[in-house]
Amino acid sequence: MAVEDPAAEHGLKLTIEDYPYAEDGLLIWSAIKQWVTDYVNYYYPDASHVKEDSEIQEWWTEVRTKGHADKKDEPWWPVLNTQEDLIHVLTTIIWVGSGHHAAVNFGQYHYAGYFPNRPTIARTNMPVEDSNDEELAKFWTKPEITLLHCYPSQIQATIVMAILDVLSTHAPDEEYLGRDPEASWAQNPVIYAAFERFSGKLKEIEGIIDGRNANPELKNRCGAGIVPYQLLKPYSEAGVTGMGVPNSISI
Structure with a gap:
């Protein structure tokens, strides 16, 4: 979907133009990375501090060997020897639990709540193009009846709709990425200033996404019959609502 390109914004060139998830996702990723960079470089001004921090090393060992025990011996695991290593690991973890999850979760009801758009089960086989197939004859006579027999039953569809509604709902006390600082951050002027920059960047991203959704040249997110892509609007x-990026996954 993307290739590394130092000359491109965010260091990546998308192989598919007008790809809303990737375009908006890179904005969120870059904002997270800058916030993490400011934080890590403040507490670990030298690479040796990362390597010699027993707690952070034990945490990373647990992530690899306990959290992903089936993959613990894979050669591709990064090591935590430098600030850059830690920044990459933390940015990835934060992104997966915030932006990535928001993009794949909070649009479920909009996309699948209307069950013909995304049926969760097929109760019958669709008829085949065989002149001797009785079901095909019924299909030609009344195709809507064949489809209704194939679609989920009313109770099956209703159960799925209710589940998707719950999964797609933001709680009234939802904690969003970059909205409220931790108490310890607010007490440290350097960290608080970095957090304020992060929060301000996310507000800026909201405006950028709104602008993209109003741009008629972006055919995958603007135009007649096209749903604006809002899943990565931060708040x-x-x-x-089909938008909003919480701090982390809550289930």
């Missing part, structure tokens, strides 16, 4: 009201 949201409570309820099923």
Whole structure:
């Protein structure tokens, strides 16, 4: 989906143009990375501090050997020897639990709540193009009846709709990425200033996404019959809104 390109914004060139998830996701990723960079470089001004921090090393060992025991011996695991190593690891973890999860989760009701758009089960086989197939004859006579027999039943569809509604709902006390600082951050002027920059960047990203959704040249997010891509707008009201990036996964 992307190739490394030092000359491109964010250091990546998208192989698919007008790809809303990737375009907006890179904005969130870059904001997270800058915030993490400021934080890590403040507490670990030298690479040796990372390597010699027994707690951070034990945490990373647990992530690899306990959290991913089935992959613990894979050769591709990064090591924590420098600030850059730690920044990459933390940015990835924060992104997966915030932006990535928001993009794949909070649009579920909008995309699949109307069950014909994304049926969760097929109760019958669709008829085949065989002149002797009785089901095909019924299909040609009344295709809507064949489809209704194939679609989930009312109770099956209703259960899935209810589940998707719950999964896609933001709680009234949802904690969003970059909205409220931890108490310890607020007490440290350097860290608090870095957090304020992060928070301000996320507010800026909201405006950028709104602008993209209003740009008629971006055919995958603007135009007649096209749903604006809002899943990575950082903030949201409570309820099923199809936007908002919480701090982390809550289930």
